[in-house]
Amino acid sequence: MAVFDSGVGGISVLRHLRRLMPGERYLYFGDSANAPYGTKTRDEVESLTFAAVGRLMARGVKALVVACNTATSAAIQDLREAYPDTIVIGIEPALKLAYDRYHGGGIGVMATPMTLREEKFEALMHRYDRSCRVYKIPAPGLVELVERGQGDSKEAESLLRALFAPYQGRLDAVVLGCTHYPFAAKAISRVLGSGVALLDGGDGTARETRRRLAEAGLLENGAGEVILTNSLPEGSILELSRKLLEE
Missing domain, CATH: 3.40.50.1860 (Rossmann fold)
Incomplete structure (x- = not known):
């Protein structure tokens, strides 16, 4: 499944997802090159979100977790309409x-x-x-x-x-x-x-994701894998991502 955020923040949600569903394969994308989203306009956030999500969807993911409160606020309904055959989960403040x-x-x-x-x-x-x-x-x-x-x-x-x-x-x-x-x-x-x-809201988001996957018969119980990617080319951002994931 794909997990998307404006930067490294969504790794806090990825940690909950991995603890709850360790057998899943996760593709994480952080858009750190354009962070922070929270100071941008709604249109800017929606445009950046759709650009990032489009690349993730091209990988044939079974579910998308928008692990970004700002992107959820700006784009979650439009994402669900654009990808009706994919499970799309957003995050809300707890x-x-x-x-x-x-x-x-x-x-x-x-x-x-x-x-x-x-x-x-x-x-x-x-x-x-x-x-x-x-x-x-x-x-x-x-x-x-x-x-x-x-x-x-x-x-x-x-x-x-x-x-x-x-x-x-x-x-x-x-x-x-x-x-x-x-x-x-x-x-x-x-x-x-x-x-x-x-x-x-990370734990609640992970639980809702598991519920939706189970409901659709899409839960996986494999070896588990996490692939971390980012829009910044510097290796340091991936080093930070790995460090945060293992905290």
Whole structure:
């Protein structure tokens, strides 16, 4: 199956997929040459997404996991219409999980500016914000740090301290609404403390993928394989990808 992201962030989802379905063959493509997607327009993101997905579909994949919140927001419905014979799974912020666990509490949603602007996210947020205090928290610059392998760096921690300063004492949980952000989870926890839970949609996406594959009779129980590819030509990005996969 194919797994697509704007860069290395989707590897956080690939890890969940591989743990849940180790016998599958995975083809991962990260579009790091065009990262971050979250600061682009919807049309730009949709165009980049279709270009990348077209190359993956040409490989004859049985399923596509769009492991990018921004690309899911911008293009998931159009992708499903364009490829009706392929299982197409998107990822959403784990807001329902946060609501179920922290009903009535304070929930921060970290996401890219474009994800937070989208009607799809607004509808999701307003479904739950009547009984929770939901704070939209854009995190400009964090994706770029993760793309450089610096998600757990002092620079990331400094950025996060400034980002969360207005919300100290208000949060029970933070939803990591971008697949890059789990790779900054250690730094986020240092800033917020162990009393604030961090939730991401990777596990739920993997479980939904397995359910859909099982329903279609397409689950594979082979030796398992992961092929990592990226739009950047530098070997260093694949080295980082392998490192993140094995963390």
